[in-house]
Amino acid sequence: MTSKVSFYVPCFNAAKTIGPCLEAVFKQEYPVAEVIVVDDGSTDESAAIASRYPVKLLSHAHNLGLAAARNTAIKNAKGDFIASVDADCCAQSDWLEILMRRLDSSCIYAAGGRLIENKPKTIFDEWRLLRMKQNWEDEPPSFLFGSNTVFRKETLFDIGLYNEKYSTNYEDVDICNRLKERGYIFTYEPKAIARHLKNDTICSLMDSYWGWNIGYYQKKMYYLNFDNFIYKIKDNIGLANRYIEEDMASGRYRMLYLDFLLCLHHSLRDFEYFISCVSFKGRSLQCHDSLSCWLSLLDLSFFYHFNSSVNELPTFIPKENAFLQNYFALSLILGKSISEKFRGNNFQYVLYKHLFLSICGLSDQHLLRRVLNLIESRGDWDGLFIKSQPNLNALFLENITLNFRQWLEVLVSRYPEIIRLLEVSAQEADGPSIFYKKENRNNENR
Numbered sequence: 001m002t003s004k005v006s007f008y009v010p011c012f013n014a015a016k017t018i019g020p021c022l023e024a025v026f027k028q029e030y031p032v033a034e035v036i037v038v039d040d041g042s043t044d045e046s047a048a049i050a051s052r053y054p055v056k057l058l059s060h061a062h063n064l065g066l067a068a069a070r071n072t073a074i075k076n077a078k079g080d081f082i083a084s085v086d087a088d089c090c091a092q093s094d095w096l097e098i099l100m101r102r103l104d105s106s107c108i109y110a111a112g113g114r115l116i117e118n119k120p121k122t123i124f125d126e127w128r129l130l131r132m133k134q135n136w137e138d139e140p141p142s143f144l145f146g147s148n149t150v151f152r153k154e155t156l157f158d159i160g161l162y163n164e165k166y167s168t169n170y171e172d173v174d175i176c177n178r179l180k181e182r183g184y185i186f187t188y189e190p191k192a193i194a195r196h197l198k199n200d201t202i203c204s205l206m207d208s209y210w211g212w213n214i215g216y217y218q219k220k221m222y223y224l225n226f227d228n229f230i231y232k233i234k235d236n237i238g239l240a241n242r243y244i245e246e247d248m249a250s251g252r253y254r255m256l257y258l259d260f261l262l263c264l265h266h267s268l269r270d271f272e273y274f275i276s277c278v279s280f281k282g283r284s285l286q287c288h289d290s291l292s293c294w295l296s297l298l299d300l301s302f303f304y305h306f307n308s309s310v311n312e313l314p315t316f317i318p319k320e321n322a323f324l325q326n327y328f329a330l331s332l333i334l335g336k337s338i339s340e341k342f343r344g345n346n347f348q349y350v351l352y353k354h355l356f357l358s359i360c361g362l363s364d365q366h367l368l369r370r371v372l373n374l375i376e377s378r379g380d381w382d383g384l385f386i387k388s389q390p391n392l393n394a395l396f397l398e399n400i401t402l403n404f405r406q407w408l409e410v411l412v413s414r415y416p417e418i419i420r421l422l423e424v425s426a427q428e429a430d431g432p433s434i435f436y437k438k439e440n441r442n443n444e445n446r
Contacts (some may be wrong), residue, residue: 003100004151008036010069014087015044017197019086022053030064030096033079038141046087054345054416064234066146069262074156081373083150089115091148092327098192099150109155109184110176112144113192123429124200127258131243132209134196146172148194155184170215202429203358206265214273222270226395229270236266237407240316248415255443257425261354263407267400268330268359275393283372287358288324293367296324301332304384312388322391327359328371329384329392330400337405341412347423348372350430382388420443 007025013020018037025035035055039047041063051057058072074082081103085091091113099111115134120126134145149172159178162171200208217223222232240263243300247255296317303313317325331352338348353368375381384396411418 006077008073011087017088024090067171069441110186114190143176168211332381
């Protein structure tokens with residue numbers, strides 16, 4: 001006798017993959033009582049594509065996060081068991097059958113399968129495959145990866161469903177921790193296979209990896225106050241350094257630039273999250289339009305240039321844009337250190353372009369050029385973390401600057417070839433950039 005299973009897919013802007021995902025759900029060999037798709041405020045065609053299938057489509061008016069989407073599905077599910085895969089995953093036809101066999105035992109309350117990455121198409125996919133595995137191989141499972149699981153519904157209600165403060169990641173770790181605290185047993189079954197359809201860009205990769213770990217750092221209170229937050233900056237540098245050491249030792253030189261970029265990306269993303277928690281009660285500060293960026297940079301550089309002798313700089317920029325001013329201040333301050341180590345223009349341009357893309361979501365070459373020109377024309381911007389300015393956090397700027405510079409010196413001392421390897425790796429990550437080709441031609445003509 002088969003058990004009644006409700007199958008759900010949480011979905012946010014997954015138009016590229018939701019179709020293949022649902023095709024696989026409807027090909028499951030084990031009977032499925034209903035299929036639920038929770039559209040979590042998508043702005044693409046996800047909901048329209050999902051509606052072409054015989055699913056129960058539940059929609060959030062705006063994005064509430066992954067844990068909230070899971071809870072919406074569970075509260076509306078009719079089955080005694082709740083199966084789910086993420087919208088960018090395809091479960092093999094025997095996936096549910098295999099996991100339900102594990103749940104035949106009354107002492108097992110949840111089961112998870114193995115997620116296999118599709119063949120990587122880009123360097124970003126390769127980095128994800130190396131650093132973001134969603135299977136346990138030969139290790140005992142610490143938790144079940146949320147990408148493909150089955151739970152007993154009554155158990156989920158008993159432990160209070162998913163914690164909705166985990167909007168992008170960590171909700172799977174948290175719920176498994178609560179299962180263990182209550183004495184519920186879960187199991188990992190590597191024969192139940194789902195395949196990951198995701199193809200990353202540099203922006204999605206950096207943000208996904210940052211989101212993977214934010215729950216852990218929240219739990220450790222790293223964003224509670226600035227004294228705690230300083231340790232997060234040091235942790236970012238330590239993590240990037242460990243990855244570079246591993247890739248140097250293994251000859252994975254293609255990965256080095258992404259390891260290096262991680263340090264700056266995570267520190268900036270952490271600071272943005274930190275000030276939203278401390279100053280704006282968790283409210284998002286996504287005011288990163290091109291005009292706000294230009295005004296923040298021009299205000300910063302204007303008052304710094306024309307008030308070089310004073311200890312306190314004024315600003316016309318509102319507090320809500322404080323992050324942008326700190327972002328540009330850090331870019332200017334670090335510019336001298338980076339340009340001294342990386343003599344050509346290409347590396348610094350690519351690094352700053354990728355930070356601008358991954359942090360602000362913008363591609364404005366004129367603004368980027370303006371930043372690089374300011375660095376070149378006025379190399380020493382250290383005054384930005386010495387002088388007082390209402391929007392600048394001098395402690396953040398000073399700590400990340402000094403730690404980053406020290407780390408860069410250690411890297412060069414330990415690996416004399418690291419500069420050349422990082423430049424080559426950055427060129428591959430940048431892809432067929434028109435600017436890159438132009439710069440290379442100019443360099444050859446000098």
